[in-house]
Amino acid sequence: MTFWSAIVLIVAILAITEMVKSRHRARHGITRDHLGSETLTDSRDAQREIEDLRERIKVLERIATEGNTLDARETQRISAEIEALRDKQAD
Template identity: 45%
Template sequence: MSFWTAIVLIVIIGCVTSVLQERYKGKRGVTTDWMGNERINAPLEDPAEKAAREREIADLRERVKVLERIITEDRDTKRLSAEIDSLRDR
C-alpha cells in the first residue's frame, strides 16, 4: 500500500465516522447551533401517552379532594383522632 492510499483511507474513515456520529446524535435529538453548541431537544410526545397521563392526574386530584373532605369533616373529628392515635400506638 502506498503512502497516498493510506492517506485516502484515513480520510474516508474519518468522514464515515463523522457521518455516523451525526446520525446517532440526530436519532437521540441532539442538535448543534451555528456556534457548535450541542442541545438536546425533547422528543415528540405520543398523544395517547399524554391523554393517559392527563386522566391519571385528574383521578389523583379527585382522590385528593375526597381525602380532604374526609379529613375536614367536623362531626367525625374526634373519632378520626382516636383512630389515628390507636394506629400510632401499634
C-alpha cells in the first residue's frame, strides 16, 4: 500500500464515521448548529410542526386549484357580468 492510498483510506474511514455519528444523533433528536453547539430537540414538536406544514400545503393547494376549475371560472364570469350591469344602471 502506498502512502497516498493510505491517506485516502484514512480520510474515507473518517468521513464514513462522521456520517454514521450524525445519523445516530439525528435519530435521537440531537442537532448541531453551525458553531458546533448540540441541542436536544423534542420529536413531538417536530412532528407537530410537520403536521402544521402539511396542513398549510393542503390549504395552498386548494386555493391554487379552486380558482382554475370550470365552476370557479363560470362564477367569476357571472360575477363580472353582474358588476357590468350594475355599472350600466348607475350611469
